[in-house]
Amino acid sequence: MKKMLTGLQPSGVITLGNYLGAIKKMVENQEKYDSYIFIADLHAITVTQDPVELRKNIKNLIALYLACGIDPNKNKIYIQSENEYHANVSWLLECNTYYGELSRMTQFKDKSLKHTNFSAGLLTYPVLMAADILIYDVDIVPVGKDQKQHLELARDIAIRFNKKYGETFKIPEPVISFDGNEFLVKDLQNPSIKMSKSSENKKGVIMLLEDADSIRKKIMSATTDSEMSVHFDPKNKPGISNLIHIYSSITNKTYDEIKDEFKGKNYGEFKKCVADEVIRVVSEIQEKYNKIINSDEIDKILDEGRDYTRKIAKEKYELLKEKMGLGR
Ligand code: AMP
Ligand code: TRP
Numbered sequence: 001m002k003k004m005l006t007g008l009q010p011s012g013v014i015t016l017g018n019y020l021g022a023i024k025k026m027v028e029n030q031e032k033y034d035s036y037i038f039i040a041d042l043h044a045i046t047v048t049q050d051p052v053e054l055r056k057n058i059k060n061l062i063a064l065y066l067a068c069g070i071d072p073n074k075n076k077i078y079i080q081s082e083n084e085y086h087a088n089v090s091w092l093l094e095c096n097t098y099y100g101e102l103s104r105m106t107q108f109k110d111k112s113l114k115h116t117n118f119s120a121g122l123l124t125y126p127v128l129m130a131a132d133i134l135i136y137d138v139d140i141v142p143v144g145k146d147q148k149q150h151l152e153l154a155r156d157i158a159i160r161f162n163k164k165y166g167e168t169f170k171i172p173e174p175v176i177s178f179d180g181n182e183f184l185v186k187d188l189q190n191p192s193i194k195m196s197k198s199s200e201n202k203k204g205v206i207m208l209l210e211d212a213d214s215i216r217k218k219i220m221s222a223t224t225d226s227e228m229s230v231h232f233d234p235k236n237k238p239g240i241s242n243l244i245h246i247y248s249s250i251t252n253k254t255y256d257e258i259k260d261e262f263k264g265k266n267y268g269e270f271k272k273c274v275a276d277e278v279i280r281v282v283s284e285i286q287e288k289y290n291k292i293i294n295s296d297e298i299d300k301i302l303d304e305g306r307d308y309t310r311k312i313a314k315e316k317y318e319l320l321k322e323k324m325g326l327g328r
Pocket of ligand 1: 017018020021022143144145183184185186194195196197
């Protein structure tokens with residue numbers, strides 16, 4: 001079985017876009033791959049974090065992923081900082097990575113331009129990410145567009161290391177992107193941009209932990225058009241097409257089936273059905289979330305994930321030390 005690994009930044013909020021675009025696919029993929037999912041808290045601290053918030057976000061995010069259907073029996077679930085070998089391996093890889101490579105990374109250039117004072121961690125961030133991946137000899141790393149360059153660097157580092165010290169790392173397959181060519185969930189108020197947690201106008205964004213009334217209001221006031229016809233045409237009808245996409249992702253109905261279902265009906269009736277479906281899915285997730293967040297299940301899962309991955313990571317770290325001539 002091929003190995004798949006996903007790192008998640010503990011950012012605190014998850015949108016309906018994240019759920020339909022990425023988490024639902026992870027739930028499908030857990031059947032097909034030997035899956036590793038971890039919270040990248042060491043990556044989070046490359047920019048300033050409030051310690052109390054950070055710790056809360058880590059736990060909330062794990063609870064939310066479990067509530068969304070990530071199965072602890074089918075995934076290794078762990079926190080990056082609880083496995084100290086990630087940082088140890090990262091140092092060894094840093095010494096096999098060029099400053100020039102890191103300073104050319106788009107994310108580093110963007111983030112470092114925004115601040116006059118930024119941490120050295122912001123520069124070495126992609127090497128830690130390479131360590132996260134290479135430690136486990138992972139085959140597949142599904143990432144969004146913004147992380148593509150980092151994954152390519154991880155491949156370069158692995159290839160270089162293998163050449164210099166002999167076969168040590170499996171080279172991960174080139175990027176599969178969840179963003180793909182698929183239709184992204186768009187902002188409800190401005191369907192020309194994607195639904196994103198960082199949007200200014202919160203009326204266009206649905207959060208997974210949002211209450212039902214608020215979700216209904218947002219969907220009922222979503223931007224549409226004056227044509228009064230429910231059919232998929234993202235170019236001319238971006239608002240309605242977005243709602244069709246959301247409805248289709250949840251119900252697994254095709255665009256044609258949805259068109260037939262709402263023939264002759266008005267947008268209000270259609271929006272009501274979309275809202276009902278979104279609320280149904282979101283409240284199921286919230287119910288599970290509320291159960292999990294106050295149980296000791298999360299600690300058990302994380303202990304297991306930590307112990308399992310630490311063993312593998314320790315072996316890899318010892319192998320690297322051996323190859324590089326470190327220690328006795
Ligand atoms: P982000 O929250 O932007 O870091 O995205 C995390 C993952 O969620 C990405 O890999 C995307 O594939 C997915 N994602 C984020 N926003 C959307 C969206 N509006 N529609 C579909 N997928 C999304
Ligand atoms: N850098 C990734 C992000 O911001 C998170 C991440 C850290 C990651 N390590 C990883 C993703 C390893 C995939 C593989 O989204």
